[in-house]
Amino acid sequence: MFKKITLFLVVCTLVSSCQEKQKLEEISPTRILISKANIVDVRTGEVKTGQNIFIDSGRIKQINTTEIEDISKYKTVINAEGKYIIPGMTEMHAHIPQPPTSKERLEDVLFLYLANGVTTIRGMLGHPDHLVLREQVQRGEVLGPRIFTSSPSLNGNSVKTVEEATEKITAYKKEGYDFLKIHPGIQRNVFDQVVKTANEVGIPFAGHVPVDVGIRHALKSKYATIDHVDGFLEGLVPESENVDPTANGFFGYNFTPLADISKIDELVQLSKDNKVWIVPTQSLFERWFSPVDVDSLLAEPEMKYMPKSTLENWKRVKIQSLENSDFKTAQWEQFDAIRKNLIKKLQDNGHGILMGSDAPQLFNVPGFSIQHEMQGMVAAGMKPLEILQSATINPATFFDMESTFGEIKEGVDADLVLLSKNPMDALKNYTDISGVMVRGTWLSKTDIEERLKEIAENAAKN
Secondary structure (H helix, E strand, O other): OHHHHHHHHHHHHHHHHHHHHHHHHHHOOOOEEEEEEEEEOOOOOOEEEEEEEEEEOOEEEEEEOOOOOOHHHOOEEEEOOOOEEEEOEEEEEEOOOOOOOOHHHHHHHHHHHHHOOEEEEEEOOOOHHHHHHHHHHHOOOOOOOEEEEEEEEEOOOOOOOHHHHHHHHHHHHHHOOOEEEEOOOOOHHHHHHHHHHHHHHOOOEEEOOOOOOOHHHHHHOOOOEEEOOOOOOHHHOOHHHOOOHHHOOHHHHHHHHHOOHHHHHHHHHHHHHOOOEEEOOHHHHHHOOOOOOHHHHHOOHHHHHOOHHHHHHHHHHHHHHHHOOOOOHHHHHHHHHHHHHHHHHHHHHOOOEOOOOOEOEOOEOOOOHHHHHHHHHHHOOOOHHHHHHHOOHHHHHHOOOOOOOOOOOOOOEOOEEEEOOOOOOOHHHHHOEEEEEEOOEEEEHHHHHHHHHHHHHHHHOO
16 A cells, blocks of 8 residues: 555656646746856856856746756757856936937837846936836836836926925825935925935935035935935035035036045045945046047947937037036046045945946937946946946845846846956956847847947937
């Protein structure tokens, strides 16, 4: 009798195993194998060679170095021998087109991010349509990077009273925005109500530092992120200078000669104590508000992906910005040096840096702009691994989604970038992309080039 029971159990186990295997075959028609890859560990910078990555249902199921017995069961096999894989990058200061932008242009912009390995974006000027788009992308109905979206702008014109602050913050939380976007102009008492209500309803806030608020009060108010290193330079001006705070110019440029850099450490410590992340957008300052020639920027290859009307507007705004600010190259160089000093110290001793380039803003083409941002970080003294972390594991930590993205590991979404060369040797190697995967959808180099050609043609028509 015992033998019969044992035999019965064995048969049941085999049947169950076969059923599970058959079920796996039925529900997994799009299994993907990436073979013999060199995986860059973004926590340590170490490279793990000869790794096989098994992907199914948009997620990384397994990583190992075993010999593959039967590759025929994989619909897609990507030979990554000699190539390097990093996690998909996150653009923490992106802008998503709003109405009346056409659906075609919106999808072009989303692909520009993907073409450059950006698989997650944080939209910094929200619109109700972005809430819908966020879900469409998540469901796979629209091809694009994972989206986090801010509320519409909170500024001196859109929120003027404490009552209005309470009403809008409560509504934005209810509507489903991921965080609040703070812009200039908010008065301090109204700002404090924004913070109070945001804390009560449970929604983070991020962005600019209004002049009436000031960097120290902003840091103590516990922004999720302060973008552009906004307010920091103004915070270096000694009180004895008795300046008019509204005369600060472009992100404090006018106060550059008055800045006391010995005050940097105090501000960095405040950012650490209050756990405020910093999104530098350094490329914005090196391309828009800088002595770089307009025509040389317009001649860059990626400009062909932007509509002619946009390029003409960028040129006009850059020229006017420099003319209206009494721009001096020597003062800009001092301004730039202070910014780099701040970025380096905020990386070394602050709470942390998140990559963001502010695209599409002046001469920052979506996706391509993170390449410029990386070089700005290099110039500020950040190490390649630190820069890579600012766009991968740091954003995942920021969003408390380390089990979803930010690393190449089992269980996370299959967001990754395949590179021809090791980015740890030189960050410029990031420009040589062999393919991008976003939640299991593979975009080969050929796919990317063909789609970029279409985008250039679309842009030329506008």
